[in-house]
Amino acid sequence: MLGFVVATVVPSWTTASASASAGAAAVGRAGVEKPSEVVAPGVGYRAFTVRTSHGSARVHLVTVDLGRRGARAGLLYPGGVAVREKVSVMAAEQGAVAAINGDFFDIEESQHPGVQSTGATSGPAVLAGRPLKGAVPDGQRFGWPLPAGGSTQDVVGIGTDGLARTARLALQGRIRTAHAVLPLRGLNQYALPVGSIGAFTPNWGEASRARAACGTDDDRAAPCTPNTYEVTVRNGIVRSVARAPGSGRIPAGTVVLLGREAGADALRALTPGTAVRLDYHFSSTSRVPLASALGSHPIVQHRRALPGLDKAVAEPRSAVGIAAGGRIMRLLSTDGREGTSSGLTVSELANLLAALGCDEGAYLDGGASATLATRDHTGRIVVRNALDHGAERPVPNGLAIYSR
Template sequence: MHRAHPARTVRWALASLVIGLLVVAGLPSPAAATVSSDRLAPGVTYEEFTRTTARGVVHGHLVEVDLRNPFVVVDLLTAGAVAARAPLSTQANERRAIAAVNGDFFNVSNTQPGVPVTGAAVGPAIGGGRDLKAAVPDRQRFGPGLPAGTSTRDVIGVGVDRVGRLATVAFEGKAHTTRGGFAIDGFNQYALPMNGIGVFDSEWGTPSRKRSTCGTDTTREAPCSDNTYELTVRRGKVVQATTEPGEGAIARDTVVLVGREEGADTLRELEPGDRVRVDYDLAPNTYIPFRFAVGGFPVLRDGQPLAGLNATTAAIRSSAGVSQDGRRLYLMALDGASAGLTIAELAQLMRDFGAASAVNLDGGGSSTLVARKVGEPAVAVRNHPSGGVERAIPNGIGVFSRLG
């Protein structure tokens, strides 16, 4: 369990007292105030801050990264598989990250009886330059409502050119057989579009693939499809066919195709021994490939908050943003005991820090920011997660220093 730091508690109390005295005196309160700051490594700084809102004082934590620094690397953190979860500090320590913030929203609960929770993230994921998963249908996502013009395919990431940017990542897939070809509609997703076919590979992990056939394109809580089919394809040949999606680890030389409704009918046309070649790829709408990318819905783009952002519902939030030139990355998480921010306030906060574009990441009990200085043995949880302890999550954004 993360324990409150006495000195930090005193600093927050003093900051809150000063703000309160300013308000009582009729003087304008500061929009934001730095409580403390520190350099974690060349090109990486950490800051505690407070910000005043109509609901009270918000406490938060910020890591700023200079992506031009040759000693700095940013990459996706995971729990070892798409459908796996672990606390952010565990993920960061296993990879020797010096800082990290939690990532995407994820499959945190199911209403379908007997269907296990996968823990897989909502949006696309790319780590170490490798495609890990595609986005679920918009209505199958978890999290607050999407702003107009955004979707589950939106990501923030850093390209192989070391420039941070927002993008939309589509999925492209097709299977080729002696009987003809057919489209693949999903990749390592906990939810497939109706009538679709999904491909699962070794990155998925061990949980059941049943959840991918549950819900509909309009209702996440809808029952699972009663028309499903699964094919196991090893080294380009169908080796097994079943009517129910299975579970367990998938070998690196194997992919599993899961179909629902019309997609299930298509898969039934194949049988063990048939040759199948499955091609699939994530396709960002950018010319520069991503080194890493994680799902999150945009709240700030090109220096302007998106139109129609929610300005009434406050919550504990996490965010990632990039400067106008894409050379600086901002990772932020609020303290669980804070008053919280609306989505509109989050966009303004990230702009005040220097971001020109930013996304809202998973919040509430998932909001976590960890950090350590180069040379220290392990990261510390710098915020106070709202649940009192770290939540197990599927992924995060990790910052690494080549200096250790």
């Protein structure tokens, strides 16, 4: 159990109505040790300590009033799905006033010798209202075990109304020719479902696409299939074909279709000169279209921690909390592995978000990826939490906060 008491905190940067809607905030037994900092209008930062059965954990918290004019949130994106960059660098380059790391991703592994890791995330992503990438099969994801009912299709996002929300996004797509309609089951993914066809767009980056044909829907470590086929489509016409997945930059106006097993067999019917039409979108559980989104894993619903969350392993953690009908967003990251902070278990993290008044909460990547950065009083972007081994790990995406 977390050893914290619940007290009402009214940050100086919020309006009276926003602070009332945000609900109670959790602080350590020693109280909030650092007063709130105004990062920007509608955006505040504070740090505090909570005591647990395994030691104390240092918590860093950014709270955003998305209902305030000029305050907004969006996807922190390094310019390619298979590209990684430091949170602080992306935030500075994109004019954000605060940012946190995002989804779990395909990190270096030795399960498929000779196959390059891509650095791409496991879950879906939406950029500027358009699908950026789809979700890998559940058995192919990296990170902690999915809770009961969880899926790699789960996301946290910002609707076209500017408010935060959680949702589930499923890719729906078709490849149409004069003679056939083929299902599209992947978009810029480091792993494709067995027997499927996936599309890679210029948003993918330059990384090899070979990893997409490795593993199975249930086993990330399963061997790569030798039955693959690629079709390069430019301006709606098949230009070239290849037996093996390729790499390198995909030019504008070009899409590479990669099939594995039955998907590869189906693509062999597409010869150079064939006209191809590609259509895809996300089906969403959100009633409001999402302007941006990234993969995450629900751990709080209706201001209660979900059952079955891990209570044993304390690590640095990053998470997002949502309150006041999506108007209040909380970005939270903890210290751990360095100094005296123990980090939190996933169960403790969920209980903390609930005590902070969050109606919904979602877990992001943790460990060495856990990074929370904000603008300081000089206008520079600085990392607030203590990093693993003191080094900021490049990550493929995150959440960014902007304020005029």
